[in-house]
Amino acid sequence: MFDKEIVRYLYLLLILTGLNNSVFAQQSTDKYNLFFSYNKESDFIWHKGDKLLMRIDSTALVNDKYPLCIEQSPSIHKFLHASPLLVLFFQDFLIPDDIDNEARFILYAKTKNLATCMLKGIRIGKNEDVIGQDSVMINHEDWSADTLRLSLEKTKRLLVGIFAVGTEDSLKRNDAMEAIQGPAQKLWLDRMEILADGQDISHKFMSTLTCSDKLLDDYITPLDTVDLYQNISISEGKKVVALGESVHGSSTIEYYKYELIKKLILENKCRLVLLESPITYTPYWNLLIQGKLPEEKLRKTIVQWQIMSGNFNGDQMTDFFLWLREFNLKASENDKVYIAGNVDATFPELVFNPLYETICVYHGQLNNQSSTISNESDKDIIYSLMRLLAGKMQAEEALIYMEKNICHLKNVMGSLNYDIFYYTLSRRVFLDTLKTSEQVLRNFQSRDYFMFQNSQWFMQHCLADDCIAAVSAHWGHTDKKNTSNIYPYIYSMGYYFQKYYGDSYFNIGFTVGIGEILSLADSDISQLKYPIDNSLEKGCMEKNFLCFYYYDPKRNSLRMPCRYTGNGYALSEFSYQGDISMRTDAFIFIRESKVSPEQRAVILHKGLKSY
Structure with a gap:
């Protein structure tokens, strides 16, 4: 096994x-x-x-x-x-x-x-x-x-x-x-x-394809490099604001995305942040940002996460989680922000098992309380659940055990944290049904549909009617159409969001002109080549801004290639070729992508002692 x-x-x-x-x-x-x-x-x-x-x-x-x-x-x-x-x-x-x-x-x-x-x-x-x-x-x-x-x-x-x-x-x-x-x-x-x-x-x-479509100066808003988003705002009536990156591995894009999410939290009542990350980390992450674990635990967890996942943007992620933690500690119970991974995936649980670690936190809390009959009963139930989740996880048995002990577990964990854990574990059970490599592949191909379904569950359980959700993923996932890049699977997560929410779904792309990124496939730092002719990035470079926000409410045609790079990068990179105005509502252009010292240290397997 x-x-x-x-x-x-x-x-x-x-x-x-x-x-x-x-x-x-x-x-x-x-x-x-x-x-x-x-x-x-x-x-x-x-x-x-x-x-x-x-x-x-x-x-x-x-x-x-x-x-x-x-x-x-x-x-x-x-x-x-x-x-x-x-x-x-x-x-x-x-x-x-x-x-x-x-x-x-x-x-x-x-x-x-x-x-x-x-x-x-x-x-x-x-x-x-x-x-x-x-x-x-x-x-x-x-x-x-x-x-x-x-x-x-x-x-x-x-x-x-x-x-x-x-x-x-x-x-x-x-x-x-x-x-x-x-x-x-x-x-x-x-x-x-x-x-x-x-x-x-x-x-x-x-x-x-050669096209005469051009960026229109009337729709360009230069960003302030000190207070990035003071000159822009997201219109009311949006339920989901998606932030899609054209390339993975840019720490600069990560920084810009997290800063925009902060603005959405402070000004637009964003109370749920959905990440293109394994769903199994969701319960543990929420304990971190709820202040139920010490800060050093948060830092260590994200370093483990970035090493296992190849996500080398751990420093930006750490800063953002610490910011969320501070926000939640000051917020009322009904105003706290939740965070969730929406991808049906996990990492080797013998290295770090986030579901087991989550239950360990509750067990530790019970051990620190005065002993009572009720307390001892709760501890026995939590301990039994820990045993089912430890080592070679018995996920299905753990799910059944939770159903039988729902009242005790909700009393210990809190109703919403219980619901989040139960749903997350149910998706982990689903992963156990994938027995062959072909089944794993088929699930991977159809992941956008499940990313949407998982996002919907978290929105229905963690969001009040007057609050919104932010979704951070690759532009290919947030794309409203996405009909050209995930063969033979057609529809993106953004397609399902658009179909369900209509104009209440707002997609913002993030792309860069030149600079360096971290390539997961090669475990290396790659230099972006200068944008190809007639491309979105080439047109943006010619505007001579360090960064800007482009929003055209008229949706004029922008049929031009743009970057579309995932976990690997090659000089002969693939470009999206369709009409950009059909796939996104707005985009943010950043002239140069950089790699932070922390990210550089991680990819070189150095400098981890600071965590």
């Missing part, structure tokens, strides 16, 4: 660092011969994950070319099984205005030991809306052509992708307990024919 837990966690890390690079990040050069278009004069580059193990299969020519072979990466240790093969390619194609009949995608391929392999097309219409989609499964060990047909009626662009997952390993071992690797998992790809009304459109992908 321990081995399965480690394998599952390592596979989740592979997804976070490998798949995330393709989801939010890089556009690769053709060093792996990714030009597999039939039209030799109009080859294109796929957006892809950089962790793919690819080679040219020179054993036989196919259509006068050597095909591309994508293979399962080998195990990183003899005692661990190799993670299943994960393949993700996608590209956007522009549809000419005079074409509205049918698109055909013809892919010549073969597979070996794959659980899933599909060719999928998604139709994007006016205002970045999804108007249709379809897919065809690819599952044959001999070369064969698979064809996908899609109507082009009212279609402005097509998102086309190839998605594949290998079979689950058998998890068998030899007498020395070394992992016996399963059969090889492979996907061979020849070239792909992309036709619209019989015309080859393989060269009309989105990065060829």
